[in-house]
Amino acid sequence: MAALxxxxxxxxxxxxxxxxxxxxxxxxxxxxxxxxxxxxxxxAEDLLINxxxxxxxxxxxxxxxxxxxxxxxxxxxxxxxxxxTDLMKKAEPIIRAAVDRLETLDLDEEDIRRLMENELAxxxxxxxxxxxxx
Amino acid sequence: MRDPVAAVTGLSRTFGSKKALNDVTLxxxxxxxxxxxxxxxxxxxxxxxxxxxxxxxxxxxxxxxxLDPVSExxxxxxxxxxxxxxxxLPGWMxxxxxxxxxxxxxxxxxxAYAGQLLEQFGLDLDSxxxxxxxGQRARLGLIAAEAHRPDLLILDEPSSxxxxxxxxDILEAIIRTVTDEGRTVIFSSHLLDEVERVSDHLAMLHxxxxxxxxxxxxxxxxxRRILLRFNEPxxxxxxxxxAIHVAGSGREWTVICDxxxxxxxxxxxxxGATIVDDCPASLDEIFVAxxxxx
Numbered sequence: 001m002a003a004l005x006x007x008x009x010x011x012x013x014x015x016x017x018x019x020x021x022x023x024x025x026x027x028x029x030x031x032x033x034x035x036x037x038x039x040x041x042x043x044a045e046d047l048l049i050n051x052x053x054x055x056x057x058x059x060x061x062x063x064x065x066x067x068x069x070x071x072x073x074x075x076x077x078x079x080x081x082x083x084x085t086d087l088m089k090k091a092e093p094i095i096r097a098a099v100d101r102l103e104t105l106d107l108d109e110e111d112i113r114r115l116m117e118n119e120l121a122x123x124x125x126x127x128x129x130x131x132x133x134x
Numbered sequence: 135m136r137d138p139v140a141a142v143t144g145l146s147r148t149f150g151s152k153k154a155l156n157d158v159t160l161x162x163x164x165x166x167x168x169x170x171x172x173x174x175x176x177x178x179x180x181x182x183x184x185x186x187x188x189x190x191x192x193x194x195x196x197x198x199x200x201l202d203p204v205s206e207x208x209x210x211x212x213x214x215x216x217x218x219x220x221x222x223l224p225g226w227m228x229x230x231x232x233x234x235x236x237x238x239x240x241x242x243x244x245x246a247y248a249g250q251l252l253e254q255f256g257l258d259l260d261s262x263x264x265x266x267x268x269g270q271r272a273r274l275g276l277i278a279a280e281a282h283r284p285d286l287l288i289l290d291e292p293s294s295x296x297x298x299x300x301x302x303d304i305l306e307a308i309i310r311t312v313t314d315e316g317r318t319v320i321f322s323s324h325l326l327d328e329v330e331r332v333s334d335h336l337a338m339l340h341x342x343x344x345x346x347x348x349x350x351x352x353x354x355x356x357x358r359r360i361l362l363r364f365n366e367p368x369x370x371x372x373x374x375x376x377a378i379h380v381a382g383s384g385r386e387w388t389v390i391c392d393x394x395x396x397x398x399x400x401x402x403x404x405x406g407a408t409i410v411d412d413c414p415a416s417l418d419e420i421f422v423a424x425x426x427x428x
Contacts, residue, residue, distance in 0.1 A: 008330040011414035013354050041313045048305045049331050050167055051313050057353075 006047060014049055018057035026066065026077055027088070037067065037075040137200060139164050139286055139318045140185055144194035147180055147342075154180045156342040157194070167312050169333030169350065170322040171421060176321040176339040179218075182290045185320070186216060198286070199207045212240065215284035217304075218289040225264030229257055229274060233281075240282035248281035255303065261309065269300040276307055287319045289298030290383060293328060308332050317415070326417045334418075338424060345424040357420045360389045360398050361411040372405050379423030390415050390423035 006017050025031040037043070037058070044051040058075050061067040067075050102112050138161035147155040155177045162168045172178050183189045184196045187203025187210060196203060203210040221243050223232060228251075237243040252259070257266075266274065272292065274343040279287060289308070293301045305328060323329050329336065336353050338346040346353060362372070367384040373378055374394040377389045389401075402409045415423070 006331070008327045009416050009418060011354075011359060011416045011419075013351065013414065041309075044309050044313065046305055048302065048309065050334055051309065052334055118255065 006049065015053045015056040015060065018047070018049075018054065019060050021068065022057065022061060026081055029089070031077055033077050033079050033081050035077050036073075037077070039074060137164070138162055139199065140320070141197045142181070142184070142194070143196075144367060145181070145184060145191055145306065146193040147177075147184070147189070148192070153342045155184075158339075158342075158344045159194075160337055160347050162318060162343060164318055165316050165321045166334040167308060167321060167332050168335045168337065169329035170320060170337050171324065171326060171329050172322075172339035173324060173415075173425070175341075177342040178339055179290055180342075181339070182288055182320070182322060185288065186395045187211065187216065194346065203335065208403075213285040215279035215282065215287045217272075217275045217279040217287075217292050219294045220273060221278070223263045223271065223275060223278070225262065227263050228259065229261050229263065229266075230259040232263060232274070233277070236278050236281070243282045245281075247283070248277055251277045269296055272296055272300050273303060276304060279309070280307055282374045283314070283317070285317055287317070289319065289321045289323075291322055291324070291420065293323060293325055303334055304384050326421060330417045338421060340425045345427075346420075353420065354414055354417075356392050357415040357423075358391055358393045358398070359411070359413055359415040359419055360391065360401075360409060362389060362402060362405065362407040364405070364407045372407070374401055374405070376401075379426050386410070390419055 012036050040051050040054045043054045062069055066081055069075055140162040143159050145155055145158045149369050170178050185198055187207050190204045199211050285305050292304050308319050311319050336350045364385045371380040374389050377391045379390040382388050398412055
């Protein structure tokens with residue numbers, strides 16, 4: 001948590017900065033599923049921010065289904081969040097290998113992006129067509 | 135609002151021809167951090183001196199804990215912790231003597247807590263107050279203000295001229311105070327970053343007049359900064375109704391406005407400009423905009 005640097009002089013409200021940071025930490029696995037987040041008091045003192053700002057950030061994460069508030073015991077990262085994080089982790093090497101191969105064909109970033117979007121669009125259209133037939 | 139901890143109504147104060155406070159009305163609710171911002175000479179300290187009962191209201195009224203701080207100083211001051219920019223501590227005393235002396239004034243003085251802070255701050259009990267550095271003196275002032283666990287902690291520009299580590303100690307003290315249920319902090323500063331970090335409520339004084347007084351989240355949500363670009367350079371600022379402040383030069387102009395009162399794309403279209411950026415304004419920008427507004 002020590003790495004979290006808030007910048008009040010940005011226009012972005014502090015609670016949004018806290019939410020973004022925690023989401024990032026959860027997505028990268030720095031904070032794991034089932035793990036308890038620091039208490040409001042601890043977090044406020046560590047980050048030097050008003051405790052209500054921490055409460056608001058935790059509530060936002062709760063309404064997005066990322067954490068759950070267990071009464072009397074604290075705030076925990078939901079287990080379901082980890083499934084997603086794990087999947088993203090599994091997907092990373094697949095996409096890396098694919099991009100490596102595409103680059104050997106001398107395709108640049110823009111080409112690769114266009115190919116990827118094109119492929120996704122084709123699949124989307126096919127899916128919609130199947131749905132219409134059904 | 136539940137009984138406010140402090141309530142000021144129609145307070146004015148003049149020094150010679152200068153209006154130090156001009157019809158100020160505000161209330162500080164229990165359990166909040168009330169951030170008071172303004173340039174030097176804006177009236178922040180004058181307001182705080184009225185809350186402490188050091189000055190009697192010439193016009194208007196001041197109540198703290200529902201009492202008049204001038205006529206009932208002991209009942210009020212016994213529940214207040216106060217730290218100013220230049221803590222007025224007797225230089226000839228040793229640290230331990232000063233703390234014993236303070237303890238005598240406050241029945242609720244918490245020696246264990248004072249001891250814990252002394253250790254955390256690395257203050258030596260045998261040092262004479264006058265030999266302490268500015269930072270250590272501020273820390274000692276903080277212990278004196280905090281160790282009786284006051285219902286209301288008033289910090290008047292406590293961070294001025296202090297290094298970041300001491301400033302951190304002061305902000306931590308503010309957070310400690312409000313996380314204890316029901317205790318309230320009034321924090322005056324010209325360092326907007328610090329005020330924004332810790333405050334729930336923001337009051338802005340400019341030349342004795344209260345320009346803003348609202349929950350900090352509302353202040354932030356209300357103000358937007360819109361950057362406009364014009365096809366041709368302009369010599370005069372575009373006239374934008376509903377804008378609080380317009381500044382810039384040439385083809386680029388920045389508008390600080392109330393988000394609810396101004397429709398950005400309609401404004402840009404009317405002016406024949408394009409919106410380059412539209413984002414929440416920083417406290418600094420809001421402050422400058424209101425200070426420029428007369």
